[in-house]
Amino acid sequence: MTIRPSGDTMLLVEWEQSIDPVVNRRAIELAHRLQRRIGHAVHDIVPSYCAVGIHFDPLRTDLTALEQAVEDEARQVQDLEPDMAGPIVEIGVRYGSADGPDLDAVAAWAGCSAADVVERHASRTYRVYMLGFVPGFAYMGRVDETIAAPRRRVPRDHVPAGSVGIAGAQTGVYPIASPGGWQLIGRTDVVMFDAARATPSLLQAGDLVRFVPTRMPA
Amino acid sequence: MTAAIHVLRPGLLTSVQDLGRWGHQASGVPVAGPMDSFSHRLANLLVGNAAGAATLEITLIGPELEFEGAAMVAVCGAEFDMTANGQPIATGASVVVSSGTRLHFGRRRAGARAYLAVGGGIETPLTLGSRATHLVSRMGGHHGRALAAGDHLPLASAPPPPVVRKSLGLTLPSGRARLRVLPGPQIDWFPAEALRTLTNVSFRISPRSNRMGYRLEGPPLTRTRDGEPISEPLAFGAIQVPSAGEPILLMADRQTAGGYPKIASVISADLPIAGQLAPGDFIEFALCSHRDAATALIARERPLLRVLDATPRP
Numbered sequence: 453m454t455i456r457p458s459g460d461t462m463l464l465v466e467w468e469q470s471i472d473p474v475v476n477r478r479a480i481e482l483a484h485r486l487q488r489r490i491g492h493a494v495h496d497i498v499p500s501y502c503a504v505g506i507h508f509d510p511l512r513t514d515l516t517a518l519e520q521a522v523e524d525e526a527r528q529v530q531d532l533e534p535d536m537a538g539p540i541v542e543i544g545v546r547y548g549s550a551d552g553p554d555l556d557a558v559a560a561w562a563g564c565s566a567a568d569v570v571e572r573h574a575s576r577t578y579r580v581y582m583l584g585f586v587p588g589f590a591y592m593g594r595v596d597e598t599i600a601a602p603r604r605r606v607p608r609d610h611v612p613a614g615s616v617g618i619a620g621a622q623t624g625v626y627p628i629a630s631p632g633g634w635q636l637i638g639r640t641d642v643v644m645f646d647a648a649r650a651t652p653s654l655l656q657a658g659d660l661v662r663f664v665p666t667r668m669p670a
Numbered sequence: 671m672t673a674a675i676h677v678l679r680p681g682l683l684t685s686v687q688d689l690g691r692w693g694h695q696a697s698g699v700p701v702a703g704p705m706d707s708f709s710h711r712l713a714n715l716l717v718g719n720a721a722g723a724a725t726l727e728i729t730l731i732g733p734e735l736e737f738e739g740a741a742m743v744a745v746c747g748a749e750f751d752m753t754a755n756g757q758p759i760a761t762g763a764s765v766v767v768s769s770g771t772r773l774h775f776g777r778r779r780a781g782a783r784a785y786l787a788v789g790g791g792i793e794t795p796l797t798l799g800s801r802a803t804h805l806v807s808r809m810g811g812h813h814g815r816a817l818a819a820g821d822h823l824p825l826a827s828a829p830p831p832p833v834v835r836k837s838l839g840l841t842l843p844s845g846r847a848r849l850r851v852l853p854g855p856q857i858d859w860f861p862a863e864a865l866r867t868l869t870n871v872s873f874r875i876s877p878r879s880n881r882m883g884y885r886l887e888g889p890p891l892t893r894t895r896d897g898e899p900i901s902e903p904l905a906f907g908a909i910q911v912p913s914a915g916e917p918i919l920l921m922a923d924r925q926t927a928g929g930y931p932k933i934a935s936v937i938s939a940d941l942p943i944a945g946q947l948a949p950g951d952f953i954e955f956a957l958c959s960h961r962d963a964a965t966a967l968i969a970r971e972r973p974l975l976r977v978l979d980a981t982p983r984p
Contacts, residue, residue, distance in 0.1 A: 458855045459935030460963040462905040466855075469900050483696065498695040498903040500927050505903025507692070510938055510967055583698035584901060584927035586807045590698075591901070628807060645697070647797045647809065653697035 453530065455522055461495075463506040463518060465526055471593060471621070475502045476581050478529045480658045485525045490518070499657050500582045501591075540577060540660045543625065543642050545616050547573075548669030551639035554604070555669055558618060558635050561601040566669040572596040573637060573663060578623060580659040588627035588645025590655040595621050607633030614639045616663065623663075638663075673739025673769075673825040675726075675788070677817050681733035681775065686792055686811035686823070687785075687922075689722040691800035695903070695926040702802035702810065705783050705881060705922045706945030708970065709747030712837055713787035715977040716744035716764045718828075723791030724801040726817070728784040730948060732775020733817065735786075740768050742789035742828055746839050748781030748946060764835040781842040782948040789828030804923055805881060837977050840942055846872065846952040849940045852963060854908060856899055856931035864891040865957070868909070868933060872952040873917065879949050881923035886953065890915025891933060901929040907936035907944070909955075919944065919953075939966035 458464045465482060467475045483499035486506065491497060495507040508518060547570045548555040559566045578592035585591075594600075595618055603619045608631065611617075615626045617634025626632060627644035644654050655661065677684075687710060690703030704710035704727055711721040726733075732750050737743075744764040745752060752759050753774045759765050761784070767773065775784070794801050794812050803811025812821055857865065873886035891911050898913070908920045910930035919936065920928075921944070936944055937958065947953065958966075 456855060457852070457960070458903075458932065459852055459905050459907050460938050460960065460967070461907070462903065464855050464902065466902070471900060495692045496695050496701070498926060500902045501900045503900075503902040505695075505905070505927075507695075507903075507905060510964065511971060582901065582927065583696065584925060585698060587694075587697060587699040587809065630806065652694075652699075652798065657696065 453526055455519060455526065458505070460510045461507060463508070463522060465504045465506070465522060467502045469502060471501055471581065473579055474532065474534050476579070477532050477535055477658065479504050481529045481532055482526055485528065486522065489525060490521050494518070500584070535658070538660055540662050541655060542662050542664050543640050544666040545574070545638040545640050545663045546667040547638035547665055548667075552616070552637040552669070554635040555637045558599055558601045558637055562599045564598070569599050569637060570665055570668060572599050573618070573623065574665050576662075578661045580655045580657055580661060582657050583653060583655070586628055586630055587647075588653045588655070590624055590661070592623050592661055593621050595623050597621070601635050603633040604635060607631055611636065612639065614641060616640060673737070673741060675792070675823040675825065676736040676738055677733060677819055677821040677823070678736055678772070679734040680817040680819055680821070681728055682731035683729040684733050684817045685727050685803040685805070686724050686794050686801050687727045687803060688724040688801045690802050690922075691798050691804070691810060694798050698926055699798060699809070700804050700807065700923060700926055702804040703922050704785060704945065706747050706785070706840070706942040708840060708942035708974070709783070710785045711974055712839060712977065713744045713746040713785040715974060716746070716835060716837060717742045717787045717789040719787055719789065719791050723787065724794065726786040726792065728775060728786060730778060730782055732778070732784065734775070735773045737767050737769060737771045737773065739825065740766065741825060742766050743773070743786060745784050745786050748784040749779040749842065750784055751776035751779065762837055762839045780844055781840070781946040783945055788825055790826035793824045793826045806923065837973050840946065842946055843943055843951065846954065847943050847947055848954045848956055849936045849944055850958040850962065850966065851909070851934035851936055851955045852958065852960060854932035854934045857933060859893050859895050859899070859931035860911070860933050861892060861894050864893070864933060867891060868917070869955050869957050872954050875947055875949050875951050875953065877949045881921055883921050883924060884919040884944075884947070886917045886919060891917055893931065898929045899931055901927045904928050905935065907938070907941050908932045909934045909936070921945070937963040937966060939963065939970040942970070
């Protein structure tokens with residue numbers, strides 16, 4: 453674990469470069485602890501796969517004191533065990549057809565049927581490692597390696613809101629219409645992000661998710 | 671009737687901005703906010719607002735606005751030939767405009783972005799505690815978008831005019847700027863020669879630049895490693911380098927996290943200068959120390975403190 457500045461407005465806490473539930477849990481837990489301890493004194497605390505960024509105002513921050521607080525709390529999360537099984541968020545998905553225009557391409561890549569892709573995508577429980585890209589976009593993993601097709605060579609200019617995609621070992625749902633390069637296999641009506649809700653983002657880092665087919669491909 | 675700004679012509683890209691939507695990046699919500707936070711805050715202080723009141727960020731080609739209700743206004747940052755009902759008015763000073771006044775932004779003289787503050791602030795609805803417009807996620811500001819002809823922006827009732835009405839603004843760059851940088855968190859992904867190239871060559875801001883970031887045209891920056899780091903949090907001013915070697919300077923609408931190695935970060939003191947650059951302008955980067963960055967930031971902020979000091983307190 454290292455703590456170092458990124459420019460003069462952010463401290464970055466980093467663990468070994470890995471996509472690993474235990475490392476990710478450390479990052480999320482550190483972000484929670486720091487929120488409670490110094491959340492009032494900094495701009496933002498942001499966990500990612502294996503790092504935490506602490507954004508601060510350099511004119512109003514004693515960097516030495518901040519580093520000390522971060523180091524103290526980081527030591528507390530060093531020996532965390534893997535998550536206990538938590539509640540699972542279920543997301544209903546209409547797989548294939550116009551809702552999942554890349555389902556057949558993923559099946560061809562995997563050398564299986566479209567129904568097999570759906571079965572493999574919907575049979576796993578995924579972990580939300582982090583949110584980013586646009587509000588409410590959750591990076592989830594890991595996708596069954598037999599269907600972990602890479603991003604499209606040419607991204608789409610317009611991916612409809614609710615589209616469910618695969619990009620290698622990651623899967624996710626586009627909360628709003630946006631450009632995007634993930635392989636689209638289905639679509640959901642679940643509202644992933646709504647700024648007017650008490651908790652705007654449906655998913656938080658560390659959550660567990662299952663996709664439930666509400667329609668199988670023809 | 672509530673006071674409002676009626677947009678007659680929107681200009682190239684005019685958006686509502688405040689100091690940004692902080693505290694929600696863990697949910698993927700980008701911060702947004704002004705490209706030049708110094709000029710945004712100075713304009714607010716000149717009309718007696720708190721530094722975080724919402725202003726209009728005006729980009730390259732200015733708007734024409736009609737005031738429905740009297741207001742005190744100040745424009746800081748980029749210099750335009752401005753008129754109020756045809757009479758020239760100055761940048762960097764507060765001015766009272768009467769109801770029905772048409773504020774016209776004419777030819778741009780220097781800089782890229784002007785900030786129009788109005789006494790009391792622009793009162794578009796708050797989204798997650800902020801009025802900042804984030805264009806890509808269509809959040810905040812006026813319906814999450816740049817202004818269009820016919821828009822009406824509600825104004826808050828104004829506090830009494832402050833005594834101080836003028837301040838020296840930024841020294842605006844003209845076609846090129848020198849920006850000081852600190853080594854980035856993935857400096858070890860690059861050979862020493864890449865940092866030398868970054869700090870010895872002028873980079874041109876590509877036309878494919880926007881509020882999210884400036885793509886920088888110049889010699890490609892080589893890397894010592896293949897692949898990409900795993901996505902991690904990003905800060906304003908970070909310079910990330912995709913595998914093709916064309917650096918991107920991350921600006922106000924940057925994503926919350928990203929997976930390209932970062933060779934350097936522009937210091938806070940120089941970000942307002944970066945915000946006054948336009949496509950086609952050149953940037954020279956110069957390495958500095960954390961101590962230099964702190965000293966430079968205090969010097970940068972001094973004019974803002976002077977405005978506050980000269981404002982009488984009750």
